[in-house]
Amino acid sequence: MLIINKLKKSFSASEKPLLNNLELTLNSAESVSIQGASGCGKSTLLSLIAGFDRPDSGDILIDNLSITERKNKAHDIDGFRKNKLGIVFQSFNLFDCFNAWDNIAFTARLKGNYDKGYQQALMQQLGIVALSKKPLSQLSGGEQQRCAIARALVHRPSLVLADEPTGNLDETTSESVADLLYQTCKNTNTALVVVTHSSDVAKRADRVMRLHKGVLENAGSNDSFVSSTL
């Protein structure tokens, strides 16, 4: 589903590359969590996968489509994001002008595969059906993040990227939201990349990886990783 080959990225020529020949392969319905110290390049990696930025070298293939090829024009990348990608932001980033339902439906309508029944079912899974008509200002942080997860999945993307999805939530809500995120992706056969500082969130992934010195390493058990990074 997602194949990253020898990915290199640096922000200045004099410094060491932030990502150095990074490699990763991810299958459909598989999830991976990426941890690492602050500034190690976790968010940069997500930005490169999402096509927000271009790598210095290397390749990123999603469903066999390279998003790093120079010949790709801006609107190709926009199309890729619209059709293949779902994003869950740390600060939810929902539109305040819409209610919960319309916020979630936005990506499906954008892609053109809006399916009311599917959205209903998805919201059912996430436990937010009752919030459909509520304006955003009346939703709690956890409810908003669940809406954001639904928005990231409703248009049936191949890959969901989640950047600190529980960063703004309390511990209990975090666990609940993380469970839902992993579970729903699994149910919808969607690959998931989660960048997080939370070991509780990370350990729920199929694979837990650590970004260190520009490459991804298997982190082993969550407890050993946490103790090694502290």
Added chain:
Amino acid sequence: MRTLLLTTLALFAMAKKRPWEPLLIIFAIVLANAGLVTVLLINEGATQGELLQNKQNLLTNSLVTPSDKAVNFTKEQYSLLRRSGFTQLIAFTTRDITLTCSSEKNEAQETKKHSTITLLGIDSQPFLGSRMRGFSVPDMSLLQNSMSTSQAPSKNNTRIFSPKPSNSQRSASDTFDAFAVNGLLHPATSAKLNCHNHHVPPQIESAEGKETQLFWPANIATNATNLVPQDTLVIPIEDFYKGSINVNDGQFPLAGVIALTALNTQDISDIEAILGISVSVTTSGATNETGSLPDSFRLNLWAMSALMGVVALFIVLNALNLMYRTRLPNIIRFRQLGISSAILTSALFTELLLYCLISIPIGMFLGFQAATLLSPVISGTFTSLFNAVFVNPDVNLLSLFGLALFVTFLSLALFALVPVTKLSKALTVNRVKKTKGASLLFVLTSTLFTLLLLFAVEQVVASTASALFFVALLLLSSCVLVLLWLPIIAKALTSIMPKRWPVFYYVIANMHSLSGKTRLAVCAFFIALTANIGMNTMTDSFRNATEQWLTQRLYAPFYLYTNQPLSKVKLLSSMTTTPLLKVEGKVIGVAGNEGGSISRVDAPTKISISSYPVHDTGKKALVLDSVLKTVSSTVSGSMSGSVSGSVSGLAPNSEKGTSPQNRLEGDKALNSVWRKFVNGEGVFINQQLAYKHDITLGDTLAISSITLRQSETSDNAALNAQIAQAGSEVSSTVFSTMPKWKVLGIYPDYGNLNGQVLVPLPFFATQDDVIKNALYSGVMAIYPTAKTDKPEAKSAEKNKERSGDISDGLSMPLNSNDAKFKAQVEKVLDAQPQMRGKYTLYAKQNLLDISMQTFDRTFVLTDGLNITTLLVAGIAFAVSLTVLTLGSAAQLSVLRALGVSQIKVKFALFMQYMLLCFMSALLAVPFGIYLAYVFINLVNRYAFNWTYPLAINAQVIVSSVGLSLLIVSLVLLLPLGKLKPKIDLRQEVQL
């Protein structure tokens, strides 16, 4: 103090971090001050111009001339006088010259504008090196420059008149080359001679029965000064005697000498003794004819300035609100750290004061520039419309800055007091609450209530001040309604917008929330656009009414304008003439139509009593707003219940919506009224008089103090005195039969500020030439002896009238026959020596064109300010939205992250803003039309005492709305073009 300083510095650091909002505040203050300073300078220029006009000039002093008119002073005599100690005497000589303005595009064409002015040559040497009688030396020294620069005029001139003599003229005296002369003109004359190419053609002078040609080919560089009388060009005397001016044996005859200081009897005796001849000393107390700038014009300027001020205030407040919204978290941190509310308030006001201090000098500079740029237009308008002078004002910069700072800061502080106090007291961020919009029922009820309130207040408007208050109330209440309706319309649009277009759906839905954040900017834009639509509709209505009224009133194909006495105007029998006769009088009382006693008016009103022809063409041309229905059933009270229309058909005011029966009834009433008018049973009065004293149809006027007018050419005061001395009333002398002063009809009289009464022409005494000449206004209608004057044609005309057919034979265009007729009239007039070159013959269309050009010039300034206000509001609206866009960059980046292309984001934003603008514009249309109605029927009614029909022209409204949308869209293109929302995963969208 330290805390205040630290807090203020922290606020500036915030401003540096987010510079757009402070920049918007500065921008709005700059614009408001630029507008304020421009209007202040225009008013100051006008006031100083009026003062200058009242000041003395060269010819207001004693003039010493030989008693024997056949004798001239000589250069030697003048020299002798000065050597004898009469250094206050300045030699002068004079003659008339005609300057011809030729078109640069077609110089060969001889149809040119002639301006006859007096050429006054004076000895300018004595003015050098001393200050005399308040005449500034620099003014006079400018005359001297030509002596040193024999061929080239001085560079600091305001205008150059160049001679372009034809070959034939040149052959008359080709030994003279063009020479350079420096001259002085009065500012008003300078403005009147608004032509870049003037030349001095040969002057035909009659000397001892022999016509000689003068050739005076001068390049005259002029400077404007109030020292010079109007319509006079002052030059050095040595330049006066250049060219082919004949002098007798080098004697250089002088017309006389000007005494710059008062001469006593001893001085005069000494002068006579020195010269050996008898002299006359005339002291003229006359000053320049002082034009006055109507208060209405000042009112207009101030109203437009106030409008711009209000618009700017809304913009500043909008920017302040946006700025404070983003600063709220930081301000709360200050409070939480222990900074008191008072310190915070002081710091916020200090910041505001600094913005004022930065912006006001820039605004003042722009205001000065704008006033300088507008000066030529203003000067031309003042001169042509009000005979007033506009000068570049001399103002105290420091006091102007102080005034601007005081007004700006005070108004800002007052309006910002509530948000600043609220902000400085905040200790916690309240959970963002979804403000529940007003329900449709509430909005509908409020709208109904507001409209009823406006209707009720409109009924009690009874003065100019209350009319202007009503305008303010209308604008403010319409603003409230717009704020109520905008979210409802946006919500309605959201509900009808198909959701399958998510980006557009987002645009509409987001616009709904934007309407709350931009409400003050929307108000500014709405007020400016409403005022624009109102003003344009009012002007357009006025223009239409004036044009139609003039077209109908100008009943003759030609009009003769001359200063010559009426008895000297001789035309052929095939040319029918109708002179316009005028006297002055005062309305001292009005008797009600019930036949009661005369009630005296508060203050007697000076009116002009004009003649009106009683022939068929005059009847057809009469436009009446309302007429008396019958003698027994007079229409009392308001004019609305009376019959409207012109005598021969329908006036432009009432053409539409009249049923055939009403028309017939109207025609009957009109014909009946006309018969009474012709028989002297009553008069017609203009709207101005009717409104001023609440005169209704059937009322009888009490008119006294009927006197002959003072004209430029005749001194009728002497004649008035003679009549009075003879023991007879002037009124019985000027009227052959005294008409009854009963009001039969009220007619529109656009542009006239004074009351007027129309009396049938035959009632004026026209047998006595002296009285006839004194009555003559200088205007005469000329037309070929009409076919309708023949009995058979009259009968056909009557048949037409009975059948209701409207004949408008007078509005025919100038055809070849008319041109032939005009040539005939000119030939007849030119054959008379007393008339040659002393008349102007206008075709009806020429007069109409000139009137409409004057009309358009009147509104140049208003239009300019109006468009500027719209431009300011449009720019500010766009800038406010741009600032808001910068604030919502996170939302845009989310859109981009979700796969919406950059171009789509930009287009979506553009559509969003344009839609908001369009909705405001849609709401501005009905209020703009209502405002136009208020301008016409309330402001105009009480400020000028006349009204006219409101004409709603879709083209005018569409152009106003289109212009506003164009301004906003153009202004938006730049920031939107540069907008590149960055995608940042960690960016936080603020709710």
